[in-house]
Amino acid sequence: MRKKIVSILLTVAICASMVTGCGRQNDDSDTKKITEETAEDTTEGKIQYTEDVETEETNDGSDWVTEEAMEEESSAMDMVGDGYTEAADGTAATDQAYNSSEAKSEAYVPRYDDELAPSNNEEYSEVSENPFYAVKETPLSTFSADVDTASYTNIRRMIESGYDVEDIPSDAVRIEEMLNYFTYDLKKPKGNTPFAVTTEVSQCPWNDEAELLMVGISTKDIDFSKAPASNLVFLLDVSGSMSDEDKLPLLQKAFSMLTDNLTSKDRVSIVTYASDVQVVLEGAKGSDTEEILSAINELYAGGATNGGDGIQTAYELAEANFIKGGNNRVILATDGDLNVGPSSEEELEALITEKKESGVFLSVLGFGTGNLKDNKMEVLADKGNGNYSYIDSNREAKKVLVKEMGATLMTVAKDVKFQVEFNPEVVESYRLIGYENRVMDDFDFADDTKDAGEIGAGHSVIALYEIIPTSVLEDGGDDSIKLKYQDGYVTKNNSSGGKKDGDYCTVKIRYKEPDGTKSKESEYPVEGDSYTSKPSEDFQFAARVAQFGMILKDSKYVGDSNLEDVLDGLSELDLDDEYKMEFYYLVKMIGGFR
Secondary structure (H helix, E strand, C coil), X not given: CHHHHHHHHHHHHHHHHHHHCCCCXXXXXXXXXXXXXXXXXXXXXXXXXXXXXXXXXXXXXCCCCCHHHHHHHHHHHXXXXXHHHHCCCHHHHHHHHHHHHHHHHHHCCCCCCCCCCCCCCCEEECCCCCCCEECCCCCEEEEECCCCCHHHHHHHHHHHCCCCHHXXXXXXXXXXXXXXXXXXXXXXXXXXXXXXXXXXEEECCCCCCCEEEEEXXXXXXXXXHHCCCXXXXXXXXXXXXXXXXXXXXXXXXXXXXXXXXCCCCCEEEEEEECCCEEEEEEEEECCCHHHHHHHHHCCCCCCCCCHHHHHHHHHHHHHHCCCCCCEEEEEEEECCCCCCCCCCHHHHHHHHHHHHHHCCEEEEEEECCCCCEHHHHHHHHHHCCEEEEEECCHXXXXXXXXXXXXXXXXXXXXXXXXXXXXXXXXEEEEEEECCHHHECCHHHCCCCCCCCEEEECCCEEEEEEEEEECCEEECCCCCEEECCCCCCEEECCCCCCCCCCCCCEEEEEEEECCCCCCCEXXXXXXXXXXXXXXXXXXXXXXXXXXXXHHHXXXXXXXXXXXXXXXXXXHHCCCCCCHHHHHHHHHHHHHHCCC
């Protein structure tokens, strides 16, 4: 009987997909069952997770999700969001949030076999960890700034959905995006400089032989109502793959929030794409809220995904309504599943690299699960003078498009590059944590034709280096090793914080004004007495976020440290905002701590 029911359901699903179109390359993926044949496809440098169609015979009946269970899960997820935001004080907020997460965990019913890892059609670019470099051989470390935050939000979604550590794709973990999701109490800019630099050195929490160098930059906050006029083009994916509740419906709520904060000086255009491209609205005043909201709320999903033509049309509209001295930006909202026209990472990079020369910036908002093409959205944001965020809830939409509107939409410095020169007298070797896909050739630092990252108003950017101090040659002692090939003895690395002769390193930063073509450079030495045995809360929090990311990636550099170490370190801190408290409870959730 059940086999017959499944057969009927499968037939209905296939018929429905033929009528509406799903925007996916494999239409038979609507009926899902994970099998042991699921595997990693590393073709073209990316990991692709796939799902196979199976009959009811491969399911023991324990994996079906009842309507009641789904309602319980949805209710519990709402409780978690409310717990983080509505409690009267910090303690109540964290307790309520965690209690709610427990409730959600109990209501959660797996959609896959417990013995098998979660699998779907999501795609992530392959990432190989940065290694240690010897300072005497490689004294320079050069990389592009990154203010994307999508990786952290996506990981949070996975954890809240019941993923274990080993279930999370390692290539979905970009530690720099985890670090930069949070705000930090860094030095504030003075005068006309767009940002200020904060540096700090202390003990590395996962490696007793190493120290940790933190480099942080922050930009000035901006009152968006007093900012220059904005020319915004909403480029919205309405293909069939966007029909799920966490895609188009959430997208509509997100853009409604943004619309409520626009004014008469702003201009809004709306372009949609599915099998074809439509201009829904052109050059409306930001104060025409009802007209804009009506256009957004009337959207529906169906058809293929002609993203390439959509991008072309959106940039043409942005250029036609260009505001000199204003904020000209395309905001792309999609699950990234482009399958008509330019769709490979290489084709999209070529397309968007050409378009960025127009002076129009790009923000990419990712939506949905199961079909997320993270690799494509990251390329578009990185090469299009923009940023990439992942929206998994109304709460995250409000954070990105309302609370942090200036950081999301107002660029204060573009093509921002870092170059750190280490001193071999103080540092023996170093390793940049994260930023693997942002590493640049050392000679690109001063080359103004080389693209780099953009930083918005109110942004903070954190970079961490794990460093091995240079060994000290001294006379023999109880705690030393006699050298065979040169005179003297080697003693243990000095990690006690004593003053070292000379600087650890010098941090150099280059950037361009938002409408500039020639870069400016500034430098900041990190002196030998920068070490502290009592690091700041920002330093300690960032270190634990990095440690957590390394555990998720199963990093060979994280040693024997574990989630309990991360939790112990966080419990000693004053987690002073809802997002840092949320991180604490995510670690608890995935670690199974109570």
